[in-house]
Amino acid sequence: xxxxxxxxxxxxxxxxxxxxxxxxxxxxxxxxxxxxxxxxxxxxxxxxxxxxxxxxxxxxxxxxxxxxxxxxxxxxxxxxxxxxxxxxxxxxxxxxxxxxxxxxxxxxxxxxxxxxxxxxxxxxxxxxxxxxxxxxxxxxxxxxxxxxxxxxxxxxxxxxxxxxxxxxxxxxxxxxxxxxxxxxxxxxxxxxxxxxxxxxxxxxxxxxxxxxxxxxxxxxxxxxxxxxxxxxxxxxxxxxxxxxxxxxxxxxxxxxxxxxxxxxxxxxxxxxxxxxxxxxxxxxxxxxxxxxxxxxxxxxxxxxxxxxxxxxxxxxxxxxxxxxxxxxxxxxxxxxxxxxxxxxxxxxxxxxxxxxxxxxxxxxxxxxxxxxxxxxxxxxxxxxxxxxxxxxxxxxxxxxxxxxxxxxxxxxxxxxxxxxxxxxxxxxxxxxxxxxxxxxxxxxxxxxxxxxxxxxxxxxxxxxxxxxxxxxxxxxxxxxxxxxxxxxxxxxxxxxxxxxxxxxxxxxxxxxxxxxx
RNA sequence: GCUCCUAUCGUCUAGUGGUUAGGACGCAUGAUUCUCAAUCAUGUAACCGGGGUUCGACUCCCCGUAGGAGCACCA
Numbered sequence: 001x002x003x004x005x006x007x008x009x010x011x012x013x014x015x016x017x018x019x020x021x022x023x024x025x026x027x028x029x030x031x032x033x034x035x036x037x038x039x040x041x042x043x044x045x046x047x048x049x050x051x052x053x054x055x056x057x058x059x060x061x062x063x064x065x066x067x068x069x070x071x072x073x074x075x076x077x078x079x080x081x082x083x084x085x086x087x088x089x090x091x092x093x094x095x096x097x098x099x100x101x102x103x104x105x106x107x108x109x110x111x112x113x114x115x116x117x118x119x120x121x122x123x124x125x126x127x128x129x130x131x132x133x134x135x136x137x138x139x140x141x142x143x144x145x146x147x148x149x150x151x152x153x154x155x156x157x158x159x160x161x162x163x164x165x166x167x168x169x170x171x172x173x174x175x176x177x178x179x180x181x182x183x184x185x186x187x188x189x190x191x192x193x194x195x196x197x198x199x200x201x202x203x204x205x206x207x208x209x210x211x212x213x214x215x216x217x218x219x220x221x222x223x224x225x226x227x228x229x230x231x232x233x234x235x236x237x238x239x240x241x242x243x244x245x246x247x248x249x250x251x252x253x254x255x256x257x258x259x260x261x262x263x264x265x266x267x268x269x270x271x272x273x274x275x276x277x278x279x280x281x282x283x284x285x286x287x288x289x290x291x292x293x294x295x296x297x298x299x300x301x302x303x304x305x306x307x308x309x310x311x312x313x314x315x316x317x318x319x320x321x322x323x324x325x326x327x328x329x330x331x332x333x334x335x336x337x338x339x340x341x342x343x344x345x346x347x348x349x350x351x352x353x354x355x356x357x358x359x360x361x362x363x364x365x366x367x368x369x370x371x372x373x374x375x376x377x378x379x380x381x382x383x384x385x386x387x388x389x390x391x392x393x394x395x396x397x398x399x400x401x402x403x404x405x406x407x408x409x410x411x412x413x414x415x416x417x418x419x420x421x422x423x424x425x426x427x428x429x430x431x432x433x434x435x436x437x438x439x440x441x442x443x444x445x446x447x448x449x450x451x452x453x454x455x456x457x458x459x460x461x462x463x464x465x466x467x468x469x470x471x472x473x474x475x476x477x478x479x480x481x482x483x484x485x486x487x488x489x490x491x492x493x494x495x496x497x498x499x500x501x502x503x504x505x506x507x508x509x510x511x512x513x514x515x516x517x
Numbered sequence: 518g519c520u521c522c523u524a525u526c527g528u529c530u531a532g533u534g535g536u537u538a539g540g541a542c543g544c545a546u547g548a549u550u551c552u553c554a555a556u557c558a559u560g561u562a563a564c565c566g567g568g569g570u571u572c573g574a575c576u577c578c579c580c581g582u583a584g585g586a587g588c589a590c591c592a
Contacts, residue, residue, distance in 0.1 A: 028592050030591075131518055135518080136519040136588075137518085138588080162590045185520080189588090195590095204592095206592095223522070226521065226522070227520075227587045253585080259586070296540045298542090315529095318523075318586090319530090321528095325529065325541080402553070430552095479552070480551090489552065490552045493551085
């Protein structure tokens, strides 16, 4: 009861403060955009949208060794592809060195931070020693005891140094929006490194300064960053900044329930894009990893997600990334795409597998090299015929409900683009028919089809079915026919294929099939 | 080793003291069907363990156990 009242008050209070919600998504460009980052970005975005707040993109590139421009580009492109729009940014930490500098100097001057000259070897040895004694490994604060004069003389000698923040020993607790009250004993946390030097801040300092300077109200991030929170709170307090709200999201897990990583398979968003997953699939899927609306509805558009999203429905435990479910959702969205749009999306895959070849429509590239003004025609690689868009739509349409991901389209529809089919003649045999019976069956199909003048699916189906129904097993006529047309043991239906192929090609393929027997 | 977090079908999850523990993916079976899909129907399968609290615990508390994350001059 008391809890319920407290919760209501909390909700009321947060409603009051919601006017100025500002969240940030702060990836570091040290690798291709990770699927887990995408989820963090999504939850930040949903939270911001839901509360009519601002979503800020901040590139955390303080690590100049590992940060690469192409990764930043990948982040920006990925967000765009997903439809996650940022209201501000990208801010780059590498461009804000003077901002951090004044705070580092302030901490140093106030004695809240100090120069440390311990070597990495010393530190490593100390860590091993502590662990062997069963203690929490942490910096022992050795250099904090150096006098000002000692520091000066060591600095003059040009010794390598790092700046550490003095962790005050107390209990730090904060209220996590998904986990509730969390408490850390900072006696177990060593003095944290905040900068390599005045111009080179490190993560924990840069985060705290930026969140303050950018007026961030809610920090929504992965659970793996939770151990940093008490350190950051202490730095905030030392700098006189106000506390932000925290929400630590459960991790996305691999099939063995450890943090999703390369060894589990694809982890970068671009890989999923290349495999032919649609952005709406990823959004829908990722939203349901660690969150649910509390209803039985599972298919959600971006707008519906924004409407329904609520932080208190976020799960506490990690969620296994389930590719079967991703495929299912993708299949759903593929089935619901317009045929024009779906065909358009399939074109790159057909080009990639060299089924079709693009040719520039106009040699002249307009001055406005915007992309919009450049258009392509396509030719079918094998026959060098021009690709007719209606033909393409029909081909794709035949597979729309069978397609799970775009990259599968090639192997499904290749026979519509090839002059000669390659398959084993034995495949033409239905059940225990003899080769002679199959040959006769194909002859029958040729005869029936030859008589059709108005070539369309309906007429083809009727003519063929009329005949097929006369025999006990329709497969005797239809299976050899379908295999002859597609060269595959499973495919779209024979009437549809015949319709798309046209009369002449259909009959040609039947004749070719007889040779294979 | 230390700190923190977590725990309902294989997986994602609903559930906030009294339910035949619900849905979805997957899987299986059937209908449809020349095949493969799609679709429809049916089935399959879960409250980590032990103590409390309570008339009653999946639900609240404690202790285990298991899993995860973190313990950088990375973020």
